[in-house]
Amino acid sequence: MAKDIWLQLAGVLFATLCLSVSFKISETTRFPNSIHAVAWYPWILFAVACIFRSKTVKQWICYGLLLFFALFCLFTAGYPYFILYLVFLIGPYMLALLIPGLPRRF
Numbered sequence: 001m002a003k004d005i006w007l008q009l010a011g012v013l014f015a016t017l018c019l020s021v022s023f024k025i026s027e028t029t030r031f032p033n034s035i036h037a038v039a040w041y042p043w044i045l046f047a048v049a050c051i052f053r054s055k056t057v058k059q060w061i062c063y064g065l066l067l068f069f070a071l072f073c074l075f076t077a078g079y080p081y082f083i084l085y086l087v088f089l090i091g092p093y094m095l096a097l098l099i100p101g102l103p104r105r106f
Contacts, residue, residue: 033077034077036077036078037078038082040071041074041089044067044070044090047067048090048094048097049097050063050066051063051064
């Protein structure tokens with residue numbers, strides 16, 4: 001019985017070690033600029049959504065500054081592929097926010 005538990009734990013350990021070095025996880029350490037660039041995408045999406053929902057000019061300006069800062073950090077991250085992907089992400093996202101009632105349905 002005890003031998004079976006150690007055999008199961010060995011399988012779990014082996015799976016954990018394999019998973020930690022696969023699925024391109026180790027590949028991202030070669031491109032720290034890409035990690036830095038993609039980390040700004042949630043902030044960009046958050047700022048765009050908050051700009052569309054802002055009720056006052058002060059809120060609009062604050063979220064606009066956040067959007068400017070996040071875009072500045074994305075553009076200066078040094079990984080131009082994610083700048084290209086931004087067009088394909090933000091464009092449809094803004095169109096979805098412009099259609100009334102669509103964000104509530106999702």
